[in-house]
Amino acid sequence: MTTSVHLLEQFCLAASRAGAKTVRSICPATAADYIVRHAGGAIMLPDFPSARRLDLAALLQAHGGKVQSGDLLRTSCPAEAGITGANFALADTGTVVIESTAQEVRLASTLPERHFVLLHPAKILPDHMAAVPLLRQLHRRRSPDFIAFITGPSRTADIERVLTIGAHGPRELHILLLEELSDDFLEC
Amino acid sequence: MSRRTRRYRQRIYEALDDIRRQNALHRFGDAYLAARNEAFSGLDFDELRREIAVMKDTVREDWQTHVDTFIRQAEKSGAAIFVAEDGQAANQYITRLAQRHGARLAVKSKSMAGEEIELNPALEAVGMRVVETDLGEWIVQLAGQRPSHMVMPAIHLFRDQVAELFGKVTGAAESDDIAHLVEVARHTLRKEFLEADMGITGANLAVVEDGSLALVTNEGNARLVATVPPVHVVLVGIDKLVPTLEDAARILKVLPRNATAQAASSYVTWIRGPAPAPNRQRELHIVLLDNGRSKLATSEQSRDAWRCLRCGACANVCPVYQAIGGHVFGHVYVGAIGVVLTAFLHGLEAAAELIQACIGCRACVEICPADIDLEHIILHLRRRLAEKEGTGKVKGVVFKRILRNRRLFHGMLRSAARMQKPLTDATGSIRHLPLFFSPLTEWRTLPAIAERPLRDLLAEEPCIFAPRLRIALFGGCAAEFVLPQIGLAMAQVCRHLNIELVYPETQSCCGIPALYAGDVETAAELARQNVKALTESEIDAVVTVCPTCTSALVRHFPELLADDPVMAERTAELAAVTQDAAAFLSKQLDNLPPLNHPAIPHTVTYHDSCHLRRGSGVFLEPRKLLKAAGWSLKEMNHPNRCCGFGGSYSVLGQPAIAKTIACDKLQDIMGTGAETVAADCPGCLMMLRGLLKKRQLPTEVAHSVELLAACLP
Structure with missing residues (x-):
């Protein structure tokens, strides 16, 4: 097994252990279809490079999706789903790393019930330590900045230690692995 | 016995009567240890914690320089920094900031430093409403209590009690189904996030090399607190500084595993400066809190406690904690580290009874991810307490007059062997003692002194x-x-x-x-x-x-x-x-x-x-x-x-x-x-x-x- 295939396998396993769902080897059209079928309502779509590259808004609408964009805090009806890209991912913990400096990206990955993440399968690093040089570059590139490491859906065990999914963030985390995305680690 | 000790004894008796809570803490301890072992499988815990200890020590030895560098870096990213010598200074800065912005509602994510300086009462005193958004913290806030655990603040409460508390907020009878209760919190608190004028969080790490902060949460509340309100205040102790992003990665490998037995928490959020929002100005204020930490750094006997990552594990494995819970075996901070931090952050007097309640079993030392010899430090604090308050009359005489004189001590034991005979049974144990000694043999026999040494x-x-x-x-x-x-x-x-x-x-x-x-x-x-x-x-x-x-x-x-x-x-x-x-x-x-x-x-x-x-x-x-x-x-x-x-x-x-x-x-x-x-x-x-x-x-x-x-x- 090549290193990247091995990392991909490890990532998918760890992500599913953390409660995320991974969808592998799909094309942009099937991805859009998957998202629309699972969104459960309006979809927050912030502006990010991979979304532009795929013309995701148009693809989603073509599959019947109701897309929200712009100042998402001011939208009147709450969205059920949000889509963001991922800069890269960590294999050992099943973590996706998302540069979230733009408010729309932060909201799309925080407020809705379901969060869909688009990830290029070649952008998987072994662990957090391997990601430090990239984290450093991201920090240096822009100021201020806000970077999210996300592992599985939102959870709590604060009542009698009973694990409950969906505390304040998304109840579902879907990670879609597409090769048609940007392969630049500094870009989502 | 002093009045303080008598009062504390009373609290112990009350806590020991709460069998339901005791059982819950025991089950928690068991489940935690099993899951934690799994989370660390294949990793060398001792090596990882030694690395963390060495790194945290380098910061402690020269914390002023690290603070200065952090401030320079964080200011570059657009954050405003305030160094608070004590809790009062921190509270004053934050309340004035709130007043300047005309803030009426603050949402908070869990911050032990906030508990330490009693930030909520300070904000409420200037007319603000403060809402805790971490589920456990919110429950504790509604109950009018303090957290009884650093990571699981409401571990002492049960679903029926939570349902009752939530019912008072919603005005409806809430079922005690846990998924439902979590939903009630999600729904109720969502409105507060969106309406808040100010967000207050703690931070798990403050990185000196670039002035960034890391927040570790599972619920996602800290992300909302840090994103939605126009003003974000981060209250962070100076002991949370780490030199580099590599050091941060090392801690992030150990912290979730030791705190909650997870390979990674759901969210690690890295913040540098006020993240922008369309059409409005946002502000990020970092309050660096000393409040006794610099004193801790220079205490030769106790300074290792500076390394603490606030994972709460020392409480999870503590038999005293499992018996009496965090409200009695703790002040603001609970468990073994609570004993030490209380002594430095709230004074020796506040820690006095806790220092005596530690049984010295070293379970906390074994589990500590920063390699802190907590028992050693607590022993040292006991010494300081004895210098201040004495060891008690009986112990004072026994130690100074008798124990130091071997002939006298051994002679007394030999005569005691003869005198105890009427109380001793054939197996050489004392089953009952007369009068006021009787509680000593109420639940166990005592061994008699042997006939011949x-x-x-x-x-x-x-x-x-x-x-x-x-x-x-x-x-x-x-x-x-x-x-x-x-x-x-x-x-x-x-x-x-x-x-x-x-x-x-x-x-x-x-x-x-x-x-x-x-x-x-x-x-x-x-x-x-x-x-x-x-x-x-x-x-x-x-x-x-x-x-x-x-x-x-x-x-x-x-x-x-x-x-x-x-x-x-x-x-x-x-x-x-x-x-x-x-x-x-x-x-x-x-x-x-x-x-x-x-x-x-x-x-x-x-x-x-x-x-x-x-x-x-x-x-x-x-x-x-x-x-x-x-x-x-x-x-x-x-x-x-x-x-x-x-x-x-x-x-x-x-x-x-x-x-x-x-x-x-x-x-x-x-x-x-x-x-x-x-x-x-x-x-x-x-x-x-x-x-x-x-x-x-x-x-x-x-x-x-x-x-x-x-x-x-």
């Missing part, structure tokens, strides 16, 4: 000619005067190994009782007497049959006599050759003659004594001895959990807590159905025997050396 019995043992080795036995008070048969068994095993065992005449109490009570002078005097006694003649090793004595000889004597120009070297030499009987004998087993094994092996279960397992790292060796003696070993649940003895802890200190811990141990022993329970510490043996006898249970209790001696030819 160990040194008299050993004098009658046959001599060995041309021995292979010559060792000195350090008996310790319990083996010398209460359970001399242990020392005698050791002598018999040595004889069969062709090892000469000598018993230096002038050895005395190891001094631990005085040391643990805070009387360092008496402890040092006894250390001096014992070092002299044990280094007078040529020997190959010093062996003890009490692991607490071992810790005195190996760990405490060198500390106590470090500044003594005459004794320091001899003390170090003594420490180097001292070991526990099991450790010594396990290496000699091949030299034993064939042993008499029973045709059908009897079952034994082994209790790991705190000072042997965690003090000396010895736990495989005694099991090896038992197997060599032909026993079939059946492990109990929690074999290395404290038995509740703790020296004077179970007699004078905290007998009620000791009893609860002891009953847990009894349950674990009985669960094995073993005929015999073995241990290597005379204190544990006395405790276990007393417990079993009081309940008229037939399980035998023996030192592992006794079991080995029993099958000698």
Whole structure:
């Protein structure tokens, strides 16, 4: 097994252990279809490079999706789903790393019930330590900045230690692995 | 007893009556340990924690420079920084900021520093509404309480209680279904996030190299608090600084595993500067809190506590915490680290009762991800407390007048052996004591003082000619005067190994009782007497049959006599050759003659004594001895959990807590159905025997050396 295939396998396993769902080897059209079928309502779509590259808004609408964009805090009806890209991912913990400096990206990955993440399968690093040089570059590139490491859906065990999914963030985390995305680690 | 102590005792009794909470904390401890082991599988915990300790120490040694650099870097990213000397300064900065913005509602994510400085009352005093958004914190806030655990603030409450609290907020009768309750919190708090004028979070890490902050959460509330309101305040202790992003990665590998047994928490959020929002200005204010931390950094004895990552694990494994909960075994911070932090952040007076409530079992030391010797620090605090308040009248006289004078001390024990006769039964234990001593024998019998002390019995043992080795036995008070048969068994095993065992005449109490009570002078005097006694003649090793004595000889004597120009070297030499009987004998087993094994092996279960397992790292060796003696070993649940003895802890200190811990141990022993329970510490043996006898249970209790001696030819 090549290193990247091995990392991909490890990532998918760890992500599913953390409660995320991974969808592998799909094309942009099937991805859009998957998202629309699972969104459960309006979809927050912030502006990010991979979304532009795929013309995701148009693809989603073509599959019947109701897309929200712009100042998402001011939208009147709450969205059920949000889509963001991922800069890269960590294999050992099943973590996706998302540069979230733009408010729309932060909201799309925080407020809705379901969060869909688009990830290029070649952008998987072994662990957090391997990601430090990239984290450093991201920090240096822009100021201020806000970077999210996300592992599985939102959870709590604060009542009698009973694990409950969906505390304040998304109840579902879907990670879609597409090769048609940007392969630049500094870009989502 | 002072009024403060009497009040605290009352709180302990009330806590011990809450069986439901106790059971919950026990289940939590068990589940935590199993899951944590899984989370660390394949990783070298000791290496990871050493790295963290070294890194945190470098920051501590030069914290001012790190603070200055952090400030420069964070300012570059557009954050405003305020260094708060104390809680009052921090509260004033944050309330003024709120007033400047006309803020009426603040949402908070969990911040122990916020609890520490009582930020919520300060904000409320200027007319603000403050809403905690971490589920556990919100529950505790609604209940008008403090968190009883650093990571699980509401672990002391149950679903029905939460339902009642939530019902008061929603005005409806809420079901006690946990998923429903989480949904109620999600729904109710969502509105607060969106309407808040100010968001307040803590931070798990502040990175010096680029001024970034990391927030670790599972619920996602901190992300909302940091994203939606126009003003974000981060309250972070100066002890959270780490030099580089690599250092941060190291901590992030260990923290979630040790705190919640997760490989990674759901969200690690990195923040540098005020993240922008369309059409409005956002502000990020970082309040760097000292509030006693710089004092902690310079305390030679306590400074390692600076390393704490606030994972809460020391409470998870603490038998005292499991018995009385975090509200009683804690102030704002709970558990072992709570004892230490309370002393520095809230004053020695606030920590006084907590310092005495620690049983000293070192379970926290074993689990700490920053390699903090919490027991050592708590002992030091006990010393400081004794300097301030004294050790109490009885202990004061016993230690200074009697313990330091071996002839007087031993003479008194010999006469006590004669005087106790009317109270003693045929098995050599005291079942009942008259009058005000009676609580001491209410739940366990006490061992009587032996008719003849160990040194008299050993004098009658046959001599060995041309021995292979010559060792000195350090008996310790319990083996010398209460359970001399242990020392005698050791002598018999040595004889069969062709090892000469000598018993230096002038050895005395190891001094631990005085040391643990805070009387360092008496402890040092006894250390001096014992070092002299044990280094007078040529020997190959010093062996003890009490692991607490071992810790005195190996760990405490060198500390106590470090500044003594005459004794320091001899003390170090003594420490180097001292070991526990099991450790010594396990290496000699091949030299034993064939042993008499029973045709059908009897079952034994082994209790790991705190000072042997965690003090000396010895736990495989005694099991090896038992197997060599032909026993079939059946492990109990929690074999290395404290038995509740703790020296004077179970007699004078905290007998009620000791009893609860002891009953847990009894349950674990009985669960094995073993005929015999073995241990290597005379204190544990006395405790276990007393417990079993009081309940008229037939399980035998023996030192592992006794079991080995029993099958000698």
